[in-house]
Amino acid sequence: MLKILLTISVIAAVYFFLIKKPQVAKKKRERAEAQKRKPELDEDIMVECEECGTFVSSKETIIVSGKYYCSKECAKVK
């Protein structure tokens, strides 16, 4: 009897996971896509300067070796 109950609960768990997981994954994917899409729609995102911590528009940032800087002074470029 215990074996039958165990089997049923295992099947139920598998069934539950098979039903539930794709929905969770779908929601996650939708959210990830929404986040991915956001910078495209709204290109004017704020990024933090690596040097002084000031938030600047992504259009005005200076990117030096993958890091964002608010100004040439912070980026130490001329």
Ligand SMILES: [Zn+2]
């Ligand atoms: Zn700065």
